[in-house]
Amino acid sequence: MQLLPFVAPRTDAGRALVERPGDCRLFIDGEWRSPLGGEWIETLDPATGRPLARIASGSAADVDTAVAAARRALSGPWARMVPAERSAVLARIADLIEAEIDALAEIESLDQGKPLGLARWAELPGAAAQFRYFAGLVHGIEGAVVAPSVTYQPEGREVHAWTLREPVGVVGAIVPWNSPLILTAMKVAPALAAGCSIVLKPAELTSLSALRLADIVARAGVPKGVFNVVTGYGATAGAALASHPGVDKIAFTGSTATGRAIVRASADNLARVTLELGGKSPAIVLPDAELDLAIPGIANGIFGNGGQVCVANSRVYAHEDIFDALVDGLAAQAAGLALGHQLNPDTAMRPLVSAAQAERVAGFVDEARRDGASIVCGGDRLGETGAFFAPTIVADIGGSHRISQEEVFGPVLVVHRYRDLDAVVGQANDSPYGLAASVWTRSFSDAHRLSRRIEAGTVWINTHSMFDPALTIGGFKQSGYGRDSGRQALDNYLEWKTICAVV
Numbered sequence: 001m002q003l004l005p006f007v008a009p010r011t012d013a014g015r016a017l018v019e020r021p022g023d024c025r026l027f028i029d030g031e032w033r034s035p036l037g038g039e040w041i042e043t044l045d046p047a048t049g050r051p052l053a054r055i056a057s058g059s060a061a062d063v064d065t066a067v068a069a070a071r072r073a074l075s076g077p078w079a080r081m082v083p084a085e086r087s088a089v090l091a092r093i094a095d096l097i098e099a100e101i102d103a104l105a106e107i108e109s110l111d112q113g114k115p116l117g118l119a120r121w122a123e124l125p126g127a128a129a130q131f132r133y134f135a136g137l138v139h140g141i142e143g144a145v146v147a148p149s150v151t152y153q154p155e156g157r158e159v160h161a162w163t164l165r166e167p168v169g170v171v172g173a174i175v176p177w178n179s180p181l182i183l184t185a186m187k188v189a190p191a192l193a194a195g196c197s198i199v200l201k202p203a204e205l206t207s208l209s210a211l212r213l214a215d216i217v218a219r220a221g222v223p224k225g226v227f228n229v230v231t232g233y234g235a236t237a238g239a240a241l242a243s244h245p246g247v248d249k250i251a252f253t254g255s256t257a258t259g260r261a262i263v264r265a266s267a268d269n270l271a272r273v274t275l276e277l278g279g280k281s282p283a284i285v286l287p288d289a290e291l292d293l294a295i296p297g298i299a300n301g302i303f304g305n306g307g308q309v310c311v312a313n314s315r316v317y318a319h320e321d322i323f324d325a326l327v328d329g330l331a332a333q334a335a336g337l338a339l340g341h342q343l344n345p346d347t348a349m350r351p352l353v354s355a356a357q358a359e360r361v362a363g364f365v366d367e368a369r370r371d372g373a374s375i376v377c378g379g380d381r382l383g384e385t386g387a388f389f390a391p392t393i394v395a396d397i398g399g400s401h402r403i404s405q406e407e408v409f410g411p412v413l414v415v416h417r418y419r420d421l422d423a424v425v426g427q428a429n430d431s432p433y434g435l436a437a438s439v440w441t442r443s444f445s446d447a448h449r450l451s452r453r454i455e456a457g458t459v460w461i462n463t464h465s466m467f468d469p470a471l472t473i474g475g476f477k478q479s480g481y482g483r484d485s486g487r488q489a490l491d492n493y494l495e496w497k498t499i500c501a502v503v
């Protein structure tokens with residue numbers, strides 16, 4: 001298959017990555033610093049395998065320095081800033097992301113492999129929107145006046161009590177590589193809004209947009225030490241941050257296995273932890289579904305961003321009356337997706353984040369094939385670097401097979417046929433995960449009843465993967481705990497303090 005070719009970047013930032021790969025240092029205490037251990041990691045364009053930059057490989061010593069800076073910053077001007085000022089700084093971050101969005105989009109697209117249009121028109125506006133939304137919520141941080149019923153106050157005195165919200169302290173934010181800047185914004189915006197200081201550890205494959213964000217955050221007026229970025233591997237920089245006694249809270253998005261490791265690493269410090277983990281989200285298609293909506297919606301939910309989306313609808317349960325029409329329609333959508341370099345404006349299906357990820361995805365599909373599954377379309381790695389994976393539909397495989405149960409994190413859809421709606425709810429819920437689901441039907445009453453029975457943090461009706469800063473997102477079961485986005489996310493970064501006074 002012919003892949004759409006590389007197209008030269010249009011911004012200075014994009015051209016610099018392609019033409020002059022340089023070194024990207026750590027951002028600690030308001031300064032760019034070389035890693036103490038002197039180690040670097042090469043970051044590649046996943047489509048071509050060509051180097052874009054070297055990022056610093058942060059060590060435990062770098063994490064120590066960053067956490068110390070973040071602790072000092074907690075008693076600095078950021079914590080004392082009045083809400084209107086802090087809100088204005090967050091809004092300025094949003095303004096700067098928007099002003100520099102073309103450069104940021106090329107950085108994100110080249111580094112991560114996502115189509116330029118997805119970065120430019122969806123994810124980066126989404127990142128700016130997170131900062132704008134939490135800029136608004138800064139004004140809503142408030143406690144309550146409480147009327148206690150205690151009877152043991154001294155004669156003639158009164159008891160007055162009230163609650164305050166205070167920043168939780170130093171936040172260690174660890175984010176993955178699938179949607180780097182928006183997932184970073186989902187942690188950093190509410191943490192800043194709450195008055196916390198932050199040490200961010202981006203994914204080693206995709207750190208470039210986080211480093212550009214550090215520059216933006218500083219220019220927006222966030223004081224030094226409040227926002228620090230330590231790039232590096234999970235096993236070194238990530239593990240050091242997760243176990244650091246100076247960190248009050250860990251906010252993590254990534255795999256369930258690493259989520260467990262983070263809980264273990266933070267246990268001795270009893271750091272507060274929120275986890276947005278893996279998923280195996282089902283789409284349930286009823287016999288009366290509008291296929292004109294369901295086919296492109298489900299195709300986008302699994303093939304968009306190469307299926308590297310935590311909420312991707314990687315399992316479909318289609319009623320037998322519409323199964324063939326749905327699967328034919330999905331296969332036609334898959335066939336219409338042009339694979340190519342992420343900067344090519346005609347590319348719809350991008351390379352996966354790395355050749356290793358494509359290899360992992362191929363492992364799932366090959367195993368299903370060996371176990372008797374039908375490969376309706378796709379099924380193979382493509383391209384010079386092997387990072388491309390064709391959009392794939394797998395049928396005729398049981399619900400307990402690994403490909404129906406585990407997070408593949410690639411453009412691979414498993415389709416199951418059902419007859420009985422009650423039984424299909426059980427099948428949809430037969431998963432260790434509970435991140436998201438969708439229901440496709442013309443009957444709002446069926447959709448409403450089903451959505452109450454599905455074990456998932458989000459249930460979409462006649463759509464999938466619809467994100468908004470105001471809509472909280474997070475998992476049931478082993479998809480994690482705590483929430484990103486929405487008012488609920490702000491709570492992750494705030495403590496309650498009770499004041500009780502005899503007057």
Ligand SMILES: NC(=O)C1=CN([C@@H]2O[C@H](COP(=O)(O)OP(=O)(O)OC[C@H]3O[C@@H](n4cnc5c(N)ncnc54)[C@H](O)[C@@H]3O)[C@@H](O)[C@H]2O)C=CC1
Binds near residue numbers: 203235256279309
């Ligand atoms: N649900 C989601 O949003 C994501 C799910 N995944 C799943 O995980 C699979 C493997 O991808 P990985 O890159 O290995 O995911 P990962 O969960 O290990 O990586 C996410 C982040 O955690 C960091 N990390 C890794 N080990 C760590 C540790 N011991 N302590 C602290 N931080 C650590 C990484 O450096 C990265 O910044 C994917 O194929 C996919 O199935 C991966 C990324 C996101």
Ligand SMILES: O=C(O)/C=C/C=C(\O)C(=O)O
Binds near residue numbers: 122178305309468
């Ligand atoms: O585009 C958005 O607004 C959010 C994207 C989020 C993901 O890709 C994810 O959580 O995996």
